[in-house]
Amino acid sequence: MLRAALTVVTIALSSLAHAETKVPSSQAEISLGFAPLVKEAAPAVVNIYAKRVVEVRESPFQGDPFFQNLFRDFGAARPQVQNSLGSGVILSADGIVVSNYHVVGMATDIRVVLNDRREFTAEVLLADEANDLAILQLNDPEEMPYLPLRDSDSVEVGELVLAIGNPFGVGQTVSSGIVSGLARSGAAAGTGQGYFIQTDAAINPGNSGGALIDVNGDLIGINTRILTRSGGSNGIGFAIPANLVAEFVDQAKAGNTQFEKPWAGATGQPVDADIAESLGLDRPGGILISALHPESPFLAAGIAPGDVILAVDGNPITNGAEMIFRMSVAGLGGTAEISGILGGEPATRDVALIAPPEVPSRETVQTSESTVLPGVVVSNINPALTAELGLPLKSEGVVVHGLGDFGARVGLRLGDVLLAIDETQIESPTDVEEALRQASRRVSMLVERGSRRVTLRFRL
Structure with a gap:
């Protein structure tokens, strides 16, 4: 009966181009399960400890269901250290590591701990919030264990997979499952805007950045997030496909510090x-x-x-x-x-396949100290800036992409398109400088925010 069941599994696995068709020949082989695979792959999956410094405002209205939103920028800002815990995967013998942006993005101190307890510091080579990926370089690495990347387009629904990471900080953990879906676009919550491999292998907080591997130990994806209402793993996890990871690695090795994706326009x-x-x-x-x-x-x-x-x-x-x-x-x-x-x-x-062009050339102005809103950064809109700020395709005019010290306090947001200040129509970045220099004590600003027009009024 057991041998018949194993034969069924073998037939299922035989459809996988990378899997070896073999029925276990002894009780010892049956009892091993995934142990040989885990023993080979686990050393290349690392724990990542990251620190970042953020500006936090202490507001007397914090916790108030109404006033905390009205006065979110109230109070003095002070620096605060945040710690994050996640996982990563070594991709080359010279210490190239991939993880998630939400694990290491904006980090000032990154510590990478291997399965054998060796520790290394690391630097971020390239990071991208939209795709939730980051490429790291270990400092002074030795000969490192690593996982090979598999062509993720060859992955099929129903393949056996293992998820390896550090959930809840308890230490390296392995969970098994299958590929339960492909081409999951926008299915995961958060900032990720990508295209995912779905798995029912348990993925929990701390698994982020860990490995999703096939039965040959090849990396097919980087675990990124789960779909959950309770906060725990409900059998719907998502991994970023290995083919996109490979492009990130290529750009990092080419010296890019930001991921450049082709622009469709x-x-x-x-x-x-x-x-x-x-x-x-x-x-x-x-x-x-x-x-x-x-x-x-x-x-x-x-x-x-x-x-x-x-x-x-x-x-x-x-x-x-x-x-x-x-x-x-x-x-x-x-x-x-x-x-x-x-x-x-x-x-x-x-x-x-081109990057968004700087056509027309970007003209950037930072408002001077002689204006009512010093330090606000504005530029004329072109395709490159449209892609950078996520503006609508046909946006035109002058956009805010720096708030200075007071912009947020008067209601400005990054990505606002300035249409008019008081009675002055805004057609170029220099118009903003001139209008704010001549503004009276009562200022009115008309901005386009997404599909809405908003009037901001403030008094000096």
């Missing part, structure tokens, strides 16, 4: 059943392009609003996050093959 909506029927498509899927920036590489390749994008480099897509993921994995500098219904006919186009 396009907006669209997923093609659901109703849209598919109206377009004469046989099934839902893909993205209906609704708008393109004049500098968009899609527009330059001959793609127009109303076209439907179905695949990037042969990989089907269903939403914008998947499209950007596929472009990010391909990397900057080359081209991506875009397939879809273009101009009413099935077609493909080669689209250049």
Whole structure:
């Protein structure tokens, strides 16, 4: 009976290109379970202890359900040390480590502890909050154990996987499960905007940045977060695919300190059943392009609003996050093959993978001490700044991307587009300096915030 059950498992595993088909031949092999695999992979998974200094305001209204929101910037700011605990994975013998941004982002002191209790300090080479990834370099590393990266596009639902990390700070722990879903875009809570591998292997706080490995010990993803209402693992965890990790490592080794992803310069909506029927498509899927920036590489390749994008480099897509993921994995500098219904006919186009351009050139002004709001930083909007601040595609004018000492107190926010100050229409960054220098004791500012227009009034 046991041998028959093992044969069923072997048949399931035989569909995995990287798995070795073998029935355990002895009771000793059966009792080992995943032990040989864990013994080989665990040394490359590390614990990470990070410290960061943040500015904290002590407000007398803290805890009040009404006034704490009205006076969130009230009170003097003072520095406070925050500690974070997470996991990481060594990717090369020379000490390249990958972890999550929310573990090491903005950290001033990082300590990495190996499974054999050796400790190293580390520096962040590249970090990106949107993708929740960070690449570290260990200081003075020895010959390090590491995990090889597997092509995450070859991963299939139902594969056996192990999650290795340091949940709740109790020490290195291993949990097992399967890949329960692929192409989970935006399914995880938090700042992550990526494209995830879903697993039912238990992932808890502290597992962040740890390894999700297959039955050969190859890294298929970096554990990042869970979907939960209780705060505990409910069998829905998410990992960042190894292919995106590989692109991060390449950019870090090239000297990038910020992750550069290709810019589409396009907006669209997923093609659901109703849209598919109206377009004469046989099934839902893909993205209906609704708008393109004049500098968009899609527009330059001959793609127009109303076209439907179905695949990037042969990989089907269903939403914008998947499209950007596929472009990010391909990397900057080359081209991506875009397939879809273009101009009413099935077609493909080669689209250049470019960074958001600085067109027109960025003009930046920091308001002087002679103005009513010194230290506010404003710039004219271009594609690079639009991508940096997450502005709507067709934003124009002058945007705030530095608040100075008093900007937040009068209600300004990063990403506000300035339309007018008092009676002066704002058309360039120098207009802001001039208007704030001539402002009276009562100041009125009209800003565009997302899809809303907001008037800020304050008195000096």
